[in-house]
Amino acid sequence: MAHEDRAFYDQLAERGVTRRGFLKFCGSVAAMLGLSETMAPTIAGAVEAAAGSKLYPAVWLNGGACTGCTESAAQSTYPDIAQIVLDILSLNYIETVMMATGEDADKALYQTAEANAGKFIMIYEGTVMTGLEGNTLRVAGKTGLQFIDEIAPKAAAVVAVGSCAVDGGWVKAAPNPAGGTGISMYLKEKGIATPVINLPTCPVNPEWIVAIVIDALLLGGIDENGKVTEGLVSKLDQFGRPSFIFGQTIHDNCPRRGHFENGEFVYQFGSPEEAKGYCLYPVGCKGPQTQTNCPIVRWNNQTSWCVESGAPCIGCGNFNWVDNGAPFLGRMRKIGIGSVGAQGGGWEPGVLGAIAGGAVVGALAVHGVGMKAAGRIGEGPATEPMKEYDAKRAKKGGGN
């Protein structure tokens, strides 16, 4: 056994990862996948066996993207275990970091799709730009939509990385002139049946891509014929998100939750309450409305995450997260009429409620003054002797 093993662990060591660290990592992947810790060695074995094998062809397409997700996944400053797992993918096309340029690059994309039809993974980053008939995004003389139309039907599965790919992300925020939407919505509209795995947040957390790659490719989520199995599908919720990642709210797992229940809040940044690490609910934390496992998996090699580092969660794992999360430091989203007011303007839901309530109370007060003036208070006026309707009918000489 020794030879390959050593090669693998040498490879790890080169990246500054110890064997122990690697096993721990496999344990955390097992936990994320909802498997028992005892599965860690199995996962480690599978990763080890597959490492460096370029086992599975993949292409990485960019839509209207800021490339933040590529950046996040590549973690280029500290290549690490995640990188080793991602190396299992034979990424034949990835605009941002590939060597090939121009026509060669294009060829790599189409050849991969042709040669591996039904057996490659299409990773999609960025918004699907439907505005101006797709001309809001043009690559190599074609619209971004044409690339999707040609590649997606051939893929075994699409992995939508980051909120933009999932539902349009911040590009889709009102008034959305680019016609941004998510890849699953676009494919549905086009009648393309390729299954989509949605991994929101802005950017995507590389740990989630790793978990999906391990689950789909090494633990049998996609079978030898390139078909997504029932087992994998059953792990997705109705929005195509793996429920083991997106099944609970941040609030449910937040280390500051105790402060929330105690009513210990940060009302102002720079206050002593902030220094004590109190709950960020009044300064706009969207943790109660956001379903991701950020508090457990955390970010940047499991170093920290938004709330831990002192910032309220802005809900980047939500659908339409900018419109729903802004103002980021306010408790609730502001409400506009149509698209008016959705950016910056808009009204606090509470202000709308108070205006409606105040108007009714005011109207009742005026009515009360009228009641007093009309002398109706106390006994009230006499009751009509006959219904108006009956009186009219009687006048016309009709019966009831």
Place this chain on the structure above:
Amino acid sequence: MAHKLYREAHPMPFVLTHWINLLAMFFLTLSGFYIHFPIFPGFMGVARGTHFFWMFVLIINLTLRIVLAFVVKSANMPDTREVDLDIKNWLPQAANRHQMIPWIKYYLFLKKDHPISAKYGVLQKIAYLATIPMTFAAAYTGFCLWGPTSDWGFFLAGTTWVADLFNAGGGASLMPMRILHYWIMWVILIFTAAHVYLANIYNFAPSKMIFAWKESGDH
């Protein structure tokens, strides 16, 4: 007008359900306001606990009230001890026919005489009947937010629908549902303001009846 009010107008079970409903609404509103924005520290656990307790009281009480309507008899008109099954008095009665417009005119001071009314006037009946879907709407949107029930298909469907409504094509997001639940509180507050006003504007006899079960008028 000057109705005589007999206990048959609001038999004891309804005095109790009205009290319980009022208390539930009171505590749900107070705790709800606090959950919406904790204006002072130290109270969140209490507010949420209070909310979660009274929400069950509220819907059990409403369900009970509806069942009782099919069991208990109440006065079918003002000024009378004559009773009918309560549900009949809630739904439109013969005396309510053709009276919608006169009631609106009366409230707008376009009509001098008090319109002929059945157990309740037309608008009053609409308002009272509306309390049922209104309370269920609060309950439904509330359970959409409540951790233990929020992922039930029945509630998730509503959460998604409301999110779509707010976003034009969104998906998973609890924020719109929170806003809707919060607005329903305002709808309830607005109903209550109009209701308290109309119930007490002539005199306090109706309140003495519904709260203290005290008859008034000559009898």
